[in-house]
Amino acid sequence: MNLFNPRTxxxxxxxxxxxxxxRLVESEKLMALAGLLRREFDYxxxxxxxxxxxAMGINTSLDQIWERIQQVTDRAAQVxxxxxxELFPAGGHPLMPLYNASHVHVGTIMNESQGIHLENQMMKYVPVFGALAANSPASRGQSGGFKSYRIRHQANGCTRPGFGRDPHLAQSTWGGDASPKMQGGLTMEVRILDCASSRRLLAEMATFVAAYVHYRGTRVEEYQPSxxxxxxxxxxxxxxxxxGLQATFCWDGxxxxxxxxxxxxxxxxxxxLKDLGAKRSDLQLLNTMIEKRLCQADFVLDLATRYPDPWCLTSSYSKLVRHWDVFDxxxxxxxxxxxxxPFNQESIVAEHLAVIGEGTHFYRSRETMLYPPPVADALIERMVEDGTIKREVTAERGILLHRIA
Known part of the structure; x- marks a missing residue:
């Protein structure tokens, strides 16, 4: 079967x-800028x-989306x-809790039920896309803890981990890492991707993500993750x-x-990829990133070592990425x-323990890796048994956790 027809x-x-x-430009001026650009471009x-x-319109090839990205952003920068x-393309603002994305819409999908099955299958692969696109290692005045604070903080609710859905029991959803969107463009939307700072990387990444989703769209079957x-x-x-691209995953056992x-x-x-007018050798940035285990976040982290003050980092970062090819x-x-x-049980417990202080609500522990209740509760029990935390039930705040020094 081919779930996507035509492939866009x-x-x-x-x-x-x-x-x-x-300083960030506020919404009123942004609306004026968007209105001016909308009049010039049919997007x-x-x-x-x-x-x-x-939004870069409906594309059918790497060359087409690459040309559009250059055309629109050249004019936008001028405006x-x-x-x-100035334009500031970055996955996160070094000083503010603001996260930005490069969502990829993969079309054209007509069957929402099959799209939900594909969503379940894609759950395995979307973290790979997230590692590739990681580009928010500086946020809220801190840097270096994560290569994508955007994914870590679920983009303030705008990209959330998927969960196994049954088409017979499903409602329309929004904000998942990857899910079918049938309200308008009839696409599978991949939201986990951080905003790209490189125009060429965005073109290559969007083409690869689309090609891989198209590939999976020829192999759709009913599937629920265990x-x-x-x-x-x-x-x-x-x-x-x-x-980011240094990650080691749990994969097929x-x-x-x-x-x-x-x-x-x-x-x-x-x-x-061939159907989208590309071959692997055309994706030169992606190939080099894979070879070197480097993502855009690594460039920002190198910059942060030179400019540890977040205000200086913001200024330097914004001046460099406005030229579009500094990461290239x-x-x-x-x-x-x-x-x-790779992670083992001890390192996972350590990550959960790190967020617990004095009187930490137990839900903070669940937010660490977003594990479902049975897994998250078992980790709390493990820490209680190890004597590293104690648990308190309060009338005002519910279950609190206290770290034992």
Whole structure:
């Protein structure tokens, strides 16, 4: 079967706009800028969460979306400069709890029930996309803890882990990492992707994501993840947010570096890439990122070592990425990174223990890796038995956890 007919794709690229003092431009001015650009281009440009959202129309090839991305952003950069502003393409703002995405819409899908089955199947693969796109390692004045604070904080509710859905018991949903969207464009929307800072990377990444979803769309079957598979999915999602392309995933009963998984996925969808006018060798940035285990977040982290003050980082970062290809240049000279160690039960317990202080609500522990209640509760029991925390039931706040020094 072929769930997608015709095979199309697009991206909604959320880009911040800042003034000469590096302050975010507010919604009223953004609306004026979006209105001006909408009149010039036949694309539904809009605003979203203090960003300009560049929807790149319906595309059928890598060359087409690459040309559109350049055309629209060249003009957008010119327009905002006329208002003494600049575009700031980044997955997160180093100072504010603001996260931006490069959603990829994969079309054209006519059967929502089959789309829900595909959503369940794609759950295994969306953390791989998240690791590839990681680009928000600086947020709320801190940097370095995660390569995607956006995924770690679920983009303030705008990208959330999936869960096994049954078409017979389903309602329309919004905000999942990947799910069918039938209200308008008839697509499978992949939301886990951080905003790209590189135009060429966005074109390559959108084409690859579309090709792989198209590939999976030829293999749709009824599927529900087992509890063990779902736990592994959430562990991998967390690893993607923490380590980017250095992550090591739980994969088919073993551990595997995420770059090896990406390498195999690119080969699997070779025919679908061809349908989109591309071959693997055209995706030069992706291939180099896989070879070196480098993602956009690594460029930002290197910059943060030179500018540890978050205000200075914001200023330097915004001035560099406005040229669009600074990450592309960084890739050519940066040294490869080593893979991170795979998670084991001890490291997972340690991550949960790290968020517990004095009087921490038990739900904070659940938010660590977003495990379902049986897994999260078992971890709390483990920490209680180990004597590292104690549990208190209160009338005012419910269950509280206290770390024992």
């Amino acid at each position: 794709f697009s991206t909604d690229w959320e880009i911040m706009v800042i003034d000469k003092l590096d 539904p440009l809009d605003i979203d969460w203090m960003t300009l959202e560049f 905002v400069r006329e208002f003494d502003c 509890p063990q598979e779902y736990e592994e999915h959430l562990t991998n999602r967390w690893a993607a947010s923490r380590y 073993a551990t595997c570096p995420v770059v090896e998984i990406l390498d195999a996925m690119l080969d699997e969808c070779a025919a679908e 240049e960084y890739l050519t000279t940066a040294s490869p990174l080593e893979p991170a160690q």
